[in-house]
Amino acid sequence: xxxxxxLSQLLNGLLDxxxxxxxxxxxxxxFSLGGIVNLAHxxxxxxxxxxxxxxxxxxxxxxAVILVPLIVAGLGMIVERLLFTxxxxxxxxxxxxxxxxxxxxxxxxxxxSFGAAPLAYNMPELLRGQVFIGDFIYSRYRIFLITVAVxxxxxxxxxxxxxxxxxxxxxxxxxxDVLGAMGISLRPYLSVVAGIGIGLxxxxxxxxxxxxxxxxxxxTEVLTAAFVVVVIGGLGSFWGVVLAAILVGVVKxxxxxxxxxxxSLAAIYLLMFLxxxxxxxxxxxxxxxxxE
Amino acid sequence: xxxxxxxxxxxxxxxxxxxxxxxxxxxxxxxxxxxPIILGHLTPHTGFLGPLGEYAVMAAELAVEEINAADGIDxxxxxxxxxxxxxxxxxxxxxxxxxxxxxxxxIIGEISSASALTIAQTVERxxxxxxxxxxxxxxxxxxxxxxxxxxxxxxNAMYVNAEGQxxxxxxxxxxxxxxxLTADYAFGHDLLAGAKAFLERNGGSIAGEDLVPTDATDFxxxxxxxxxxxxxxxxLNLAGTQITSFFKQYGEFGLDFPVGGFGFDTAMAWAAGxxxxxxxxxxxxxxxxxxxxxxxxxxxxxxxYGMPPENQAWGDYMAIQILAQAIRETKGTDAAxxxxxxxxxxxxxxxxxxxxxxxxxxxxxxxxxxxxxxAVPAGDAENEWDIFTTxxxxxxxxxxxxxLIADAVGGSCxxxx
Numbered sequence: 001x002x003x004x005x006x007l008s009q010l011l012n013g014l015l016d017x018x019x020x021x022x023x024x025x026x027x028x029x030x031f032s033l034g035g036i037v038n039l040a041h042x043x044x045x046x047x048x049x050x051x052x053x054x055x056x057x058x059x060x061x062x063x064a065v066i067l068v069p070l071i072v073a074g075l076g077m078i079v080e081r082l083l084f085t086x087x088x089x090x091x092x093x094x095x096x097x098x099x100x101x102x103x104x105x106x107x108x109x110x111x112x113s114f115g116a117a118p119l120a121y122n123m124p125e126l127l128r129g130q131v132f133i134g135d136f137i138y139s140r141y142r143i144f145l146i147t148v149a150v151x152x153x154x155x156x157x158x159x160x161x162x163x164x165x166x167x168x169x170x171x172x173x174x175x176x177d178v179l180g181a182m183g184i185s186l187r188p189y190l191s192v193v194a195g196i197g198i199g200l201x202x203x204x205x206x207x208x209x210x211x212x213x214x215x216x217x218x219x220t221e222v223l224t225a226a227f228v229v230v231v232i233g234g235l236g237s238f239w240g241v242v243l244a245a246i247l248v249g250v251v252k253x254x255x256x257x258x259x260x261x262x263x264s265l266a267a268i269y270l271l272m273f274l275x276x277x278x279x280x281x282x283x284x285x286x287x288x289x290x291x292e
Numbered sequence: 293x294x295x296x297x298x299x300x301x302x303x304x305x306x307x308x309x310x311x312x313x314x315x316x317x318x319x320x321x322x323x324x325x326x327x328p329i330i331l332g333h334l335t336p337h338t339g340f341l342g343p344l345g346e347y348a349v350m351a352a353e354l355a356v357e358e359i360n361a362a363d364g365i366d367x368x369x370x371x372x373x374x375x376x377x378x379x380x381x382x383x384x385x386x387x388x389x390x391x392x393x394x395x396x397x398x399i400i401g402e403i404s405s406a407s408a409l410t411i412a413q414t415v416e417r418x419x420x421x422x423x424x425x426x427x428x429x430x431x432x433x434x435x436x437x438x439x440x441x442x443x444x445x446x447x448n449a450m451y452v453n454a455e456g457q458x459x460x461x462x463x464x465x466x467x468x469x470x471x472x473l474t475a476d477y478a479f480g481h482d483l484l485a486g487a488k489a490f491l492e493r494n495g496g497s498i499a500g501e502d503l504v505p506t507d508a509t510d511f512x513x514x515x516x517x518x519x520x521x522x523x524x525x526x527x528l529n530l531a532g533t534q535i536t537s538f539f540k541q542y543g544e545f546g547l548d549f550p551v552g553g554f555g556f557d558t559a560m561a562w563a564a565g566x567x568x569x570x571x572x573x574x575x576x577x578x579x580x581x582x583x584x585x586x587x588x589x590x591x592x593x594x595x596x597y598g599m600p601p602e603n604q605a606w607g608d609y610m611a612i613q614i615l616a617q618a619i620r621e622t623k624g625t626d627a628a629x630x631x632x633x634x635x636x637x638x639x640x641x642x643x644x645x646x647x648x649x650x651x652x653x654x655x656x657x658x659x660x661x662x663x664x665x666x667a668v669p670a671g672d673a674e675n676e677w678d679i680f681t682t683x684x685x686x687x688x689x690x691x692x693x694x695x696l697i698a699d700a701v702g703g704s705c706x707x708x709x
Contacts, residue, residue: 002520004520005516005517005520008516008520009513009516009517012512012513012516013513016510016512111346115597115598115599116343116346116347116350117343117346117347117559117562117563117599118343118533118536118559118560118562118563119563120562120563120564120565120566120567120568120676121565122565122567122568123544123567128543128544128546128567129545129546130545130546130547137516137519137545139512139515139541139544139545139546140546141544142512142544210540210544211537211540211541211544212509212510212536212537212540213343213509213533213536213537213540213560213563214563215342215343215533215563217338217339217342220338221507221509252513253513256513261502261503261504261505261513261514262476262502262503262504262505264505264508264513265505265507265508266505
């Protein structure tokens with residue numbers, strides 16, 4: 001294998017990291033603030049993909065890119081209000097059971113409404129085909145996908161770090177009791193954060209629909225990868241998740257680059273195993289009082 | 293707390309003695325000859341083969357419904373027990389439970405060649421029939437064959453021979469370089485061996501090859517490698533949702549080397565969509581086959597589920613019909629009698645195709661015609677299902693069906709072991 005191809009695979013892996021990021025960041029956010037391990041995150045990813053199929057005939061592809069995450073975010077806020085809110089102070093085991101059940105209900109609901117067979121979803125001709133960056137060939141669609149992912153994650157970072165909203169959320173992550181003592185109610189913030197996190201999963205599902213098979217169980221596959229990224233990155237750390245997503249992508253690219261593609265998925269778990277052995281709280285995990 | 297207080301000694305005695313009586317009474321109920329015939333349906337509902345398994349379940353339900361509506365088999369109703377086979381270990385456990393607890397007359401289903409093998413080992417111990425409707429590996433008809441396992445599904449060699457003919461005619465073999473992508477489990481490995489042997493016999497060479505993890509959905513790295521290798525043909529030995537992912541991303545990356553291959557399911561072409569589907573593929577059955585029974589099945593399935601059946605649906609529907617015929621002919625569900633019936637070359641089955649099918653008594657493969665389907669150009673598809681056209685049945689009418697299983701890999705079959 002030539003050096004060029006090896007470097008191509010590394011770069012491809014690095015770019016892959018961005019869509020891991022899109023899914024994992026919401027999962028991390030919801031966990032950091034409310035302590036809910038959202039096992040239904042993948043199911044919302046699937047809802048995003050199916051909504052894209054349902055809406056595109058009316059809104060066009062680009063309309064769906066905007067509408068789908070908003071609708072899924074709305075669903076997320078409803079779920080937060082009705083369900084998550086009862087489990088913030090409970091043993092994490094209960095929220096695990098809750099979201100596990102929710103994931104199954106959503107999967108079956110999708111099966112009922114859209115059928116079990118995988119559905120086709122076309123991308124606009126405009127985004128099909130290859131582009132060359134020097135000698136490196138890449139898909140035009142993925143450049144679009146990564147651009148949207150980077151914009152979404154950058155907007156989230158600005159929201160969390162440059163606004164009053166973000167200051168309260170970050171304070172809530174560190175110590176919700178002190179925040180309460182200062183007379184700030186965390187409840188509305190919890191709803192919005194759940195909406196944003198779940199909306200990002202919906203966006204990811206919408207964006208992946210043209211390139212992966214759309215079927216009711218598609219969320220399960222994604223959820224595992226997202227968890228690995230969150231665990232490697234460390235809880236409560238924005239940049240930890242970013243770093244972990246890119247690292248997971250690069251490691252996968254590296255393993256394929258040295259011509260062991262059948263090891264590419266195993267390598268990710270091996271990476272998680274190593275990180276947990278050497279640094280149990282993840283690469284950039286912070287010490288958070290509530291979880292100690 | 294309430295549970296403990298109400299559950300006293302008497303209550304305990306009442307419950308356990310009732311349970312004990314129930315257990316004693318059960319066998320006589322189950323052995324009753326006029327009770328329903330219980331069939332175990334075991335196939336993946338989840339994972340990369342799950343979408344195909346869903347079709348299998350729908351078709352099995354339809355078959356049972358139709359048979360029961362026509363007063364069952366000699367007056368006995370069919371009852372279907374459906375389970376997700378998940379993986380080879382779970383498949384074997386569930387098969388054991390179906391045989392031991394549910395006393396099924398036969399197990400029908402499976403798609404994964406790896407799970408089919410563990411089910412076959414279990415039914416062989418339990419002396420129960422297993423009709424394989426979706427696992428293609430040659431080894432299941434070779435070194436791993438079992439007396440109680442019969443294959444309604446085609447075997448890999450049939451696909452290699454049929455698709456091979458097409459590729460030879462298209463000038464894509466002799467002196468040509470192939471890039472081969474293979475599903476990394478029993479089915480793929482087996483198919484890869486067959487494909488390589490075919491390529492060697494016919495003077496082609498390998499430009500590159502990769503084993504693809506079964507749950508992989510991202511094929512971008514393979515797209516980069518394929519482009520760098522500049523092959524004359526991209527040959528696929530993929531399975532399940534892998535095929536859809538490949539098509540979608542091959543179109544996404546705008547690659548245009550010819551594509552062909554040996555592992556295929558029409559549902560995966562539908563999921564890829566007319567924008568992405570291309571090439572010519574082997575296929576055991578498709579909804580365009582112009583025979584009365586194929587069209588009747590297509591209509592019944594479409595009326596019930598709102599979409600046409602694909603090849604996996606056909607397999608499970610067919611297997612139940614074939615088993616029903618055997619139970620009628622042998623006047624019972626005795627496994628030994630049905631095996632004898634299936635092995636009789638005079639036992640013929642209406643496969644909804646032009647010629648009747650029959651089991652090869654040496655490896656229990658159901659010999660039957662197969663087809664090749666070819667993608668239509670994106671603008672020409674009338675709807676989302678008719679995105680391909682079907683060939684005439686293969687082999688040609690003057691050729692015996694046995695030619696399809698020539699050159700099978702996977703060892704030789706011996707039922708005595």
